[in-house]
Amino acid sequence: MICLETQHFNINRMLLLIVGLWPYQRSFLIELQLILFFGILITFIVFQLTTFITSECTLGIINKVLSSSFFFICLLIEYNSFWINTDILKIALKQLQEVCNEIKNKNEIAIIKKYGSQAKCITIGLILLVICFQFIFILLYIWPYIRHIMILNNSQSHSPPHIITEYFIDQEKYSYLITVHRHAACLIGSLAMLATGTMLITYVQHICAMFSIACNNVIDSYRIKLAIDISHENNSKNDQKSYKDIIHAINIHRNAIKLLNILVSNFQGSYIFLIAAGTISASCNLFRFMSFISIEQLILSLLFLSILYVYSFISNYMAQQITDHHEYIFITVYTVRWYMAPIHIQKMVLFLLQRGIKSLHVTLGGIFVGSIQSFASLTSTSISYFTVLYSTMHD
Template sequence: MICLETQHFNINRILLLIIGLWPYQRSLLVELHLILLFGTLLTFIIFQLTTFITSECTMDHIYKVLSSAFFYICFAIKYNSFLINANIIRSSLKQLQDVCNEIEDKYELAIIEKYGNKAKRITIILLLFGMLYQFIFILLYIWPYIHRIFTNKSRLHFSPYILTEYFIDEEKYSYLIMVHRHAASCIGLLTIIATGTILLTYLQHICALFSIAGYRIEQAIDVLQKGGFKNEQKSCKEIIRAVNIHCKAMMFSNFLISNFEGSFFFLIAAGMVCLSCNLLRIASFTGNIGQLVLPLLTLSTLYIYLFLSNYTAQEVSDHNEYVFATIYNVRWYMAPIRIQKMILFLLQKGTTSFYLILGGIFVASMQSAASLASTSISYFTVLYSTRQD
């Protein structure tokens, strides 16, 4: 038997524990931890938006503030979505574990193991990318100190990569502001990685369930071919088991995604604003490398998230189609009439495509990912032409 929490979700569990979002063992200490981290993230967003109060609201200023503020708003949306859907995450893991507990075939267990290991590899790669992002982000702010050491300059020249207004003496409390800034960045990155990878791990296991359904269909026809009509009853049972696990995979994926509809809607909207504004910052590059690095990091993070999430959703749809392709390809026409009728119903069901719907309106697929990327570039083009005018 496979224990998903310890074998396939162990890295996700650690990441969610760090940011206080693991849905189990929610003690008072964990709640305080959660409030502290979420509060740090929200206050950093607020102190970016307060620059509109004290500074002249030119178009350049607006784009610069929104390009970073909406990046952290994306983090906050993801954090809040898992905060309010803790019961959904817990229930989803229980449902998936119950399905896995019913699996006894060694080949089927190997399929679960294969997709679980794939999800773990992707999680580790994304975690390394997040560490690289945070390292570069910190390096941007400590570079003036390093530059002063090698050039023997007495004065430091800081570039405001992220504009903030704390309504205090920022030179006097520079170290506290620095801690707040980097803590918010670290919390945000951990949030987007932890929440994104656990959803990815769930979807990879759904792909595994679809693969098992296809395997059971193949086994059902093989039983008939090897044993003749004597094994008709056993073949019927295999088909029923295939249909059951296929239905459970579809119900499980719909249950998981439907509870995040509102969060995905606001995440897509905030992401579009962030992408467009950061593209505008890159187009407005004036020679300061530091001012170019941060928008590039932000764009790479959002585009990776956009394409990886849609690629995983596309995999779910492709695995569902694989089940029906398997039914078409097996020699079902040589089966008894009773089994042919069962397979006919399956083939009719396969005429309707299965997609994951994000935000209630967005069909998750690679085509949709490309469409969203194109939309962000279109918005940037409109904004840039307005700025030029």
């Protein structure tokens, strides 16, 4: 039997425990941790927006504030979406475990393990990427100190404000507290995006595994074709086995769609706001990247853009994977000689054929359809907004 929590979700469990979002083992201390982390993120966003109160609202200042504040709003939305959907994550993991408990065939177990291993590899790769991003962000703020010490053999009083904030206090006097707050918000937000994103990737990989078991493509699944080929032998025992196998395939297919609908329906509201905030942040950071006044600001904008585009690409790629795996079912069932099977088996196959006629897309709020094409459209939209900003600034 496959134990998902210890075999396939162990890294995700560790990441979610760090940020207090693991749906099990909730305690009073975990709730305090959630409130603390959420408070650090939201106050850092607020102290960026309060810059508009004390500073002249030029287009340059507005762009600098929005480019960073909307990036952290994205992190906040991601964190909050998992916090409010704790029960949904429990239900999804429970249903997925029930499906795995019903799988006894070694070939099907191998398919689940293969996709689980792929999810782990993606998770480890993203962990390394986030570590690199976090290292660059920290280096961006300590580099002026290092450079000043190396050149002048002394230290600066405070680091340059690459992210503009207004705390209504003496920022030079309390520079170390402000630095701690800034880096804590960045670390919490990065871990939250990493933990929640990789958790959803692992769910998607297991949904794809369920589709693969049901659809019989040449690499990963075999059940439908095997069942129909056996039925051609006109043996009553094999005929009964074929019937059971097709029922099993239909049940797995139905459970995969049910699990997908649970996740999409409960996360779609948060992700519509995430898409909007991400598009605004990407546009503002593109503008900041093109009109930089220092190498540090250029690197910061490039860092934010890289995170946003990598996250957007992976999200849309995972949605495309679901669509592609679902289409394999229709292609596979249609190409095998199902019409030569006994009538009662043909009737079962028609369930899959009818469902396969309609493409399965991950749609958020009935507006945004996840796919590689949608990623290109989002990228194009952010560039279009940037073009408008840039032309307005230089008119």
